[in-house]
Amino acid sequence: MFYREAGQFKTSYKSDSAIFPILQDRVGLAIIIFVAAVVIPVFGNDLFLNSIMIPFLIFTLATIGLNILTGYCGQLSLGTGAFMGVGAYSCYKLATIFPEVSILIHILLSGFFAAAVGVVFGLPSLRIKGLYLAITTLAAQFFLEWAFVRVAWLYNYNDSGAIQNVPQKLFGIQITGAAAEPVTRYMLVLGIVIMFTWLTSNVIRGRIGRSWMMIRDMDIAAELMGIKPLNAKLSAFAMSSYLCGVSGAMLVFFWLGSVEAESFSINLSFQILFMVIIGGMGSLIGCFMGAAFIFVLPLLIRAVTRGVGLDISGAMIEHISTMSIGALIIFFLIVEPHGLARLWQIAKEKLRNWPFPYG
Amino acid sequence: MDLFNQFFVDPFVLMADIPDLLLQTVWEGFVSGVLYALIALGFVLIYKASGVFNFAQGIMVVFAALALVSLHEVGVPAWLAVILTLGIMALLAIGVERIVLRKLVNQHDAILLMATIGLTLFLEGLGETIFGGEPKSMITEELGLPTGVSDWEVFGGLVSFQHIDIAAVVIAVIMVAGLALFFNYSRIGRALRAVADDHQAALSVGISLNQIWAIVWFAAGVVALVTGIMWGARSDVSFALEVIALKALAVLILGGFTSIPGAIVGGLIIGIGEKVFEVYWGAIFGGGVEAWFAYVLALIFLLFRPQGLFGEKIIERV
Numbered sequence: 001m002f003y004r005e006a007g008q009f010k011t012s013y014k015s016d017s018a019i020f021p022i023l024q025d026r027v028g029l030a031i032i033i034f035v036a037a038v039v040i041p042v043f044g045n046d047l048f049l050n051s052i053m054i055p056f057l058i059f060t061l062a063t064i065g066l067n068i069l070t071g072y073c074g075q076l077s078l079g080t081g082a083f084m085g086v087g088a089y090s091c092y093k094l095a096t097i098f099p100e101v102s103i104l105i106h107i108l109l110s111g112f113f114a115a116a117v118g119v120v121f122g123l124p125s126l127r128i129k130g131l132y133l134a135i136t137t138l139a140a141q142f143f144l145e146w147a148f149v150r151v152a153w154l155y156n157y158n159d160s161g162a163i164q165n166v167p168q169k170l171f172g173i174q175i176t177g178a179a180a181e182p183v184t185r186y187m188l189v190l191g192i193v194i195m196f197t198w199l200t201s202n203v204i205r206g207r208i209g210r211s212w213m214m215i216r217d218m219d220i221a222a223e224l225m226g227i228k229p230l231n232a233k234l235s236a237f238a239m240s241s242y243l244c245g246v247s248g249a250m251l252v253f254f255w256l257g258s259v260e261a262e263s264f265s266i267n268l269s270f271q272i273l274f275m276v277i278i279g280g281m282g283s284l285i286g287c288f289m290g291a292a293f294i295f296v297l298p299l300l301i302r303a304v305t306r307g308v309g310l311d312i313s314g315a316m317i318e319h320i321s322t323m324s325i326g327a328l329i330i331f332f333l334i335v336e337p338h339g340l341a342r343l344w345q346i347a348k349e350k351l352r353n354w355p356f357p358y359g
Numbered sequence: 360m361d362l363f364n365q366f367f368v369d370p371f372v373l374m375a376d377i378p379d380l381l382l383q384t385v386w387e388g389f390v391s392g393v394l395y396a397l398i399a400l401g402f403v404l405i406y407k408a409s410g411v412f413n414f415a416q417g418i419m420v421v422f423a424a425l426a427l428v429s430l431h432e433v434g435v436p437a438w439l440a441v442i443l444t445l446g447i448m449a450l451l452a453i454g455v456e457r458i459v460l461r462k463l464v465n466q467h468d469a470i471l472l473m474a475t476i477g478l479t480l481f482l483e484g485l486g487e488t489i490f491g492g493e494p495k496s497m498i499t500e501e502l503g504l505p506t507g508v509s510d511w512e513v514f515g516g517l518v519s520f521q522h523i524d525i526a527a528v529v530i531a532v533i534m535v536a537g538l539a540l541f542f543n544y545s546r547i548g549r550a551l552r553a554v555a556d557d558h559q560a561a562l563s564v565g566i567s568l569n570q571i572w573a574i575v576w577f578a579a580g581v582v583a584l585v586t587g588i589m590w591g592a593r594s595d596v597s598f599a600l601e602v603i604a605l606k607a608l609a610v611l612i613l614g615g616f617t618s619i620p621g622a623i624v625g626g627l628i629i630g631i632g633e634k635v636f637e638v639y640w641g642a643i644f645g646g647g648v649e650a651w652f653a654y655v656l657a658l659i660f661l662l663f664r665p666q667g668l669f670g671e672k673i674i675e676r677v
Contacts, residue, residue: 070469076469076472124658124661127661127662127665128661128662128665129665131412131468131472131616132612132661132665132667134472135608135609135612135654135657136612136654136657136658136661138605138609138654139609139651139654139655139657139658141654142650142651142654143651143654143655145651146647146648146650146651149647150644150646150647151645220676266605270476273476277469277470277473281469315487315492318487319484319487319488319492320484320488321484322480322483322484322487323480323481323483323485324484325477325480325484326477326479326480326481326482326483327477328477329473329474329476329477329480330458330474330477330481333463333466333473333474333477334459334462334463334474337463337466337467
């Protein structure tokens with residue numbers, strides 16, 4: 001209908017290789033960014049920002065991280081939660097050792113620690129493939145989770161065993177700690193997520209991203225064509241873990257404020273994996289859709305049951321929402337194994353051809 | 360040098376000094392190894408027949424055990440409750456085949472794995488909704504299982520054997536033997552092996568894949584019920600068991616996804632290994648090493664033998 005590329009001519013190589021070659025996409029993106037950066041902060045209340053938008057963006061970043069590894073490079077991982085934990089704990093250590101350095105720098109740096117750990121646990125991927133690899137990433141998950149509890153140095157030997165965020169100001173505005181406004185934190189999270197999404201979309205389009213996809217599609221063939229599996233797989237692990245680490249650090253410093261090791265359990269890994277699968281493997285926009293779907297769904301179910309006025313306990317709602325997420329995952333896999341991103345693509349295709357059934 | 364002693368000398372000195380402790384540790388490890396092996400067995404059955412990596416096996420164990428206990432709670436006699444639970448597992452098997460597997464034939468491995476993770480969530484939510492989230496105790500005595508303890512004097516010390524543990528081992532052996540006989544000599548068993556060998560060839564000689572899948576999921580359900588009873592009798596029946604069931608994944612890696620003997624040997628290695636490691640080396644790491652020992656062992660092992668102990672050799676072609 002209104003979504004057409006007819007009449008939009010590419011007159012230079014630059015415009016040919018643009019991320020969004022179609023005008024409508026650019027307009028749509030501008031509107032989305034405008035809504036996210038202006039409308040939501042102005043009109044959204046604190047509760048909405050704090051309990052929906054901030055976690056949604058943080059989970060999106062982790063989903064992008066896992067999608068690089070699983071969707072683009074084809075290495076199934078169940079250790080995402082632990083890699084997020086590495087980011088969170090290293091950010092906490094950095095922030096307490098160097099309190100005078102800005103927290104934003106710490107968050108960006110903590111990703112590198114997660115990346116290093118990710119590369120170490122990614123080494124087996126050079127020999128192990130598929131489901132076997134998925135299970136070896138469980139080793140990362142359980143070993144790191146154990147380390148978060150047992151290595152007291154990581155949480156500065158405090159009694160609770162939890163890590164807290166460190167209150168800090170940037171240009172006179174409180175950005176972390178209990179006194180920080182949700183709007184401030186939201187804007188920072190939004191900025192970081194947009195920056196990394198843009199960065200990732202360019203990495204994926206480039207040489208490195210293509211080598212990941214070759215490894216995913218057929219690793220032996222890729223190797224015969226001159227892709228080094230060592231470089232490709234480990235760079236995927238590094239970048240994936242980096243993003244997960246940053247997301248984990250933001251989880252502590254911009255959202256929850258205080259977390260224990262259990263927050264980075266296997267359940268978090270699964271949750272992120274669901275977001276990847278439901279959103280669509282190998283799709284960036286799918287990461288946003290998947291994160292929104294999996295994160296918002298339980299809230300929605302809770303709101304609906306409360307709205308209908310059913311008198312059931314909180315625990316029961318929890319159980320019912322677990323059950324319906326399970327059922328929905330199966331439903332989605334049956335109806336559209338390629339995720340929400342594929343549905344989006346089909347919708348765009350239909351719009352292009354409308355009112356004709358074929359183009 | 361001190362560290363070297365801690366790792367390579369002191370534990371062995373301790374083992375030689377107090378042999379009854381070693382024996383007790385190995386026995387405990389052996390029993391939990393048998394239970395790991397049983398969970399892994401459920402995985403292998405389904406993986407062989409349908410190529411589905413059934414993540415839901417752990418929750419099936421919990422679900423079966425909870426159903427059994429809850430049925431007994433509402434006044435059903437123990438043995439009837441077992442039969443009814445078997446009926447529930449059969450319904451579950453048919454449902455999974457009809458609703459999930461049939462629709463997902465020929466999909467990618469990861470998609471099928473995800474579907475079983477979805478199934479895990481569904482069963483978890485369903486179980487908690489119906490049976491409630493609190494732990495329950497297994498109806499050990501009503502099922503006629505022994506509960507006492509025997510002490511055995513040896514090496515100047517005492518080694519105690521829980522009767523339920525002995526029963527668990529005996530029942531596991533009987534069940535594995537029964538499954539082996541069933542697979543090798545019955546008509547359905549032969550059909551199952553044919554499907555495991557080659558789906559298309561099996562289809563072409565008139566074996567119904569759908570039927571076989573339902574049967575194999577039911578067999579896994581039976582294994583799950585037995586595992587649930589045994590595990591429940593040792594501690595209690597709760598959803599925490601699910602995390603323990605994840606250890607069966609490490610067992611699978613050691614044994615190979617397609618091998619029943621592999622599942623058993625792998626289970627025993629992990630079970631004994633982690634108990635011995637926890638008791639003799641755990642203190643060096645600050646305790647709690649049981650949480651990751653199985654996975655790290657599996658990871659190191661895989662670096663040398665990617666297909667597991669008994670797995671089929673992986674041959675890849677372009």
